[in-house]
Amino acid sequence: MVLSGAEIVIRCLQEEKVEYVFGYPGGAVLFLYDALFQQDKVRHVLVRHEQAAVHAADGFARSTEKVGVALVTSGPGATNAVTGIATAYCDSIPMVIISGQVPTAAIGQDAFQEVDTVGITRPCVKHNFLVKDVRDIALTMKKAFYLARTGRPGPVLVDIPKDVTMQRCEFEYPKEISMRSYNPVVKGHSGQIKKAVQLLLEAKRPMIYTGGGVVLANAAEQITRLTRLLGYPITNTLMGLGGYPFGDRQYLGMPGMHGTFEANMAMHYSDVLLAVGARFDDRVIGNPAHFAEEPRKIIHIDIDPSSISKRVKVDVPIVGDVREVLEEMIRQLEAGEARPNPDALATWWKQVEEWRSRRCMAYKNSDEIIKPQFVIQKLWEVTGGEAIVTSDVGQHQMWAAQYYGFDKPRRWLNSGGLGTMGVGLPYAMGAKLANPDMPVACVTGEASIQMNIQELSTCRQFRLPIKICNLNNRYLGMVRQWQELFHGGRYSESYMDSLPDFAKLAESYGHVGIRIDRPADVEGALREAFTTYKNELVFLDFQIDATENVYPMVQGGKGLTEMILSAEDL
Amino acid sequence: MRHVISLLIENESGALSRVSGLFSARGYNIESLTVAPTEDLSMSRMTIVTTGSDDIIEQITKQLNKLVEVVKVVDISEAAHIERELMLVKVRATGKDREEIKRTADIFRAHIIDVTDASYVVELTGNQGKLDAFIGAIDPALILETVRSGVCGIGRGDRVLKV
Incomplete structure (x- = not known):
């Protein structure tokens, strides 16, 4: 069948079973939008800013296991998309971004709305393509989806000049794809796995540390089985929350800068550490030199060899798909006679429980002023822990991660790697479209929400009943916290003045807005949002304690054991 | 390293x-x-x-x-490997320097590939050390320009880099 380049692109999306494209039209993508208009399989969500298009597609991908798709025009459309692309890249989210480009003859002529999109995005994509011939579109699209979802996932950008979308050629979507330069490892090395199992069984102070890789590989079930089989303590990083059920006794909470005392101490003093789909990030292990002071054997399972021995020397590296490797470990454990040493394990658990008894997550609640932790706890109660929760970046993000207990994967969406403010609302949009029957809450702050607040309009157009929980403290809270602790209380530009009345603002977009000033009203407002206004977007503007800080805390550059547990430690 | x-x-x-x-x-x-x-x-x-x-x-x-x-x-x-780099050097070659440069080029098994009444272009292949040594052997005042290709390398014997 002979089709135009634009029609071919849309046909490729259909072939890939793409349900939603998040985008914004412009000159270079007019033919693509025309082709979109003339079919009804792929639905388009018109955002109000290209950054939100990419974030929404990213949120769609995070909350499912599908590839998110965004469509933007050339020049400013592409540059606006860059923050979204980099955000997805840092968290290894499978996405395909299609960008329009000026006609091939105009490339390099400083044409209107021309930028070198492939050049600008090169460092923040898994791969990108400039399609110069209509006959290459189908194969390129096939490669883009294949690259995005296989191996270590990531965003792939396809830049298509306007004239290429206009030209016509025979369309056939390739069934198979193979690339001699790209062959991601799936199965782990069986010898290495055997070594790892042996080492785990000999451990006296074992610890399991899992990250976003477990969520991305859909390996929550496997990590849970393995952890229960061994009886060892486990921690999930910020990106890995929900990988192991929050409420389980073996779960020690999140590690790292704002992690729990018990998780950090157990990480530090373990003699065998099993790292799964995690990358020893600076926010997780603190100072690597301090971390290395305590001798321990490290087993590291990751799909990406370059993540292994990057910041921390690893003793047993296993490159492979996390789920496959865990399955094999479980198989070997179950087949063998050997079990962990019960005496050593009991002694270790005694120590872990002693650390846990410090109750580092306790906070002083108040009848007078709303505490942010309290809001999150109530959100968890009201939703029965069954909501998809997105967050922006800052204090509210940490409180959401600490106090909303995630029992299942793909329920917690946040920008862990790049730390992009403004992702919360578009993530919620993508998640709500992907999971229309699930409650979706966006935990945000008055600063973050304003970075993509225009999307309230998109939410109205597409009737997305998201519940926005704005923890409004009139400060760039995390900046203020660091200024209080490390910059002599000089609050340089961290105060938010001239804030809008968020409730009224939400109402002006056609949503429901509620302002909450007293702790006693928190639960009622949340219940109202999730029941009375179930089918509406509700903007809950919680006026919280402006001076509240996130604890526990490991200061930048310090070691995991050098924690500030509460304000009293200062 | x-x-x-x-x-x-x-x-x-x-x-x-x-x-x-x-x-x-x-x-x-x-x-x-x-x-x-x-x-x-x-x-x-x-x-x-x-x-x-x-x-x-x-x-x-x-x-x-x-x-x-x-x-x-x-x-x-x-492991065992071979490195080679190509260098072209344009030198001022007048009077007694003409003969001196020719002699030095011969010692280094270099070739003179362009000749004018005032200059030579010398072509030299070798590892980085040899090229550096040639530069060191020529009076710096005589060097008009140099261009080096950068190193090319290949493994010895059975070591083959191929798809």
């Missing part, structure tokens, strides 16, 4: 910038980089001379392997 990394990469536009961009983004050194298509025109072969600790070199090879267009990566300096 100095390392010579050879790689095969798809011969597509932008492939070189993916490699050079990787080095600059991650703060790795490039001492020299050469690239040209192989006998199979769909692929280019690149030789990169870099320096770094073992950990850094391990990361460099892993990161290079991760690039989608890179087909194969080998640190050829891990």
Whole structure:
């Protein structure tokens, strides 16, 4: 069948079973939008800013296991998309971004709305393509989806000049794809796995540390089985929350800068550490030199060899798909006679429980002023822990991660790697479209929400009943916290003045807005949002304690054991 | 430590910038980089001379392997290998210097490939040390310009970098 380049692109999306494209039209993508208009399989969500298009597609991908798709025009459309692309890249989210480009003859002529999109995005994509011939579109699209979802996932950008979308050629979507330069490892090395199992069984102070890789590989079930089989303590990083059920006794909470005392101490003093789909990030292990002071054997399972021995020397590296490797470990454990040493394990658990008894997550609640932790706890109660929760970046993000207990994967969406403010609302949009029957809450702050607040309009157009929980403290809270602790209380530009009345603002977009000033009203407002206004977007503007800080805390550059547990430690 | 990394990469536009961009983004050194298509025109072969600790070199090879267009990566300096570099030097050649430069070129088994009444262009192939030695042997005042190709490398004997 002979089709135009634009029609071919849309046909490729259909072939890939793409349900939603998040985008914004412009000159270079007019033919693509025309082709979109003339079919009804792929639905388009018109955002109000290209950054939100990419974030929404990213949120769609995070909350499912599908590839998110965004469509933007050339020049400013592409540059606006860059923050979204980099955000997805840092968290290894499978996405395909299609960008329009000026006609091939105009490339390099400083044409209107021309930028070198492939050049600008090169460092923040898994791969990108400039399609110069209509006959290459189908194969390129096939490669883009294949690259995005296989191996270590990531965003792939396809830049298509306007004239290429206009030209016509025979369309056939390739069934198979193979690339001699790209062959991601799936199965782990069986010898290495055997070594790892042996080492785990000999451990006296074992610890399991899992990250976003477990969520991305859909390996929550496997990590849970393995952890229960061994009886060892486990921690999930910020990106890995929900990988192991929050409420389980073996779960020690999140590690790292704002992690729990018990998780950090157990990480530090373990003699065998099993790292799964995690990358020893600076926010997780603190100072690597301090971390290395305590001798321990490290087993590291990751799909990406370059993540292994990057910041921390690893003793047993296993490159492979996390789920496959865990399955094999479980198989070997179950087949063998050997079990962990019960005496050593009991002694270790005694120590872990002693650390846990410090109750580092306790906070002083108040009848007078709303505490942010309290809001999150109530959100968890009201939703029965069954909501998809997105967050922006800052204090509210940490409180959401600490106090909303995630029992299942793909329920917690946040920008862990790049730390992009403004992702919360578009993530919620993508998640709500992907999971229309699930409650979706966006935990945000008055600063973050304003970075993509225009999307309230998109939410109205597409009737997305998201519940926005704005923890409004009139400060760039995390900046203020660091200024209080490390910059002599000089609050340089961290105060938010001239804030809008968020409730009224939400109402002006056609949503429901509620302002909450007293702790006693928190639960009622949340219940109202999730029941009375179930089918509406509700903007809950919680006026919280402006001076509240996130604890526990490991200061930048310090070691995991050098924690500030509460304000009293200062 | 100095390392010579050879790689095969798809011969597509932008492939070189993916490699050079990787080095600059991650703060790795490039001492020299050469690239040209192989006998199979769909692929280019690149030789990169870099320096770094073992950990850094391990990361460099892993990161290079991760690039989608890179087909194969080998640190050829891990075992017996040969390095060659081409240098062209334009020197002022007048009076008694003409004979002196000719003699030096002969000693280094270099060729004079362009002659005017005031200058020579000397062509010299060898490892970096030999090229440096030739530069050292010529009076600096006589050197008008030099151009070096960067290092090309290949493993000895059975060590073959091929798809």
